[in-house]
Amino acid sequence: MKTFIIIGAINAFLAVALGAFGAHGLEGKLPPKYLEIWKTGVTYQMFHAAGLLVIGLLLGKVPAGSLFSTAGWLMLAGIILFSGSLYTLSLTKISVLGAITPLGGVAFLAAWVLIIIGAAKYL
Template sequence: MKTFIIIGAVNAFLAVALGAFGAHGLEGRLAPKYLEIWKTGVHYQMFHAAGLLIIGILAGKVQAGSLFTTAGWLMLAGIVLFSGSLYVLSLTKISVLGAITPLGGVAFLAAWVLITVGAAKYL
């Protein structure tokens, strides 16, 4: 499905841009602890942007499209919740946002499980 290829490519672009912003724009402005949190958000966003690209390819090739489609939406939700909460936490230092991050992690895990099931059944 080209939707997930586009979403994956946009998220990869954003991960590179946010990584550069963190390295050059936030260095010296954030404590090292918060820069590390920012980097974690960037890394997970990039890993899952690649996952979205893979989902886009798989969803268009197999009859298990709905499994892969659900995985794609979960992966996008994971990026927003996991990486997004880490970005906001880094900039605002509002620690309660850390409670949102695990929800994104659960979405990531569920997406990978669906990819595994879809691959086992249909590839």
């Protein structure tokens, strides 16, 4: 429970910091296309940071080792793969990195499906 609340809060902090860096540190240094890609990474990181916080709270109400725990690890993997690849793509402009992004998206989708199933089963 506490683990996902901490991981969620860290990712929310990083999303705010990276969003500010993108808006103030990268503006004028990156073409608009890559700045938009950066913003997409920040947006998805923040949404899933909030998801991690919710998972942390849900884990306080259900048995340990539930589907929610797996969902939390998938969300973290999604943040690393999805947002991380977009940040790297924005800074390096190496387009092949875009091939990693969908893997993070699949991790996000799987996490949300597990939350749906877990809510139906435990709540």
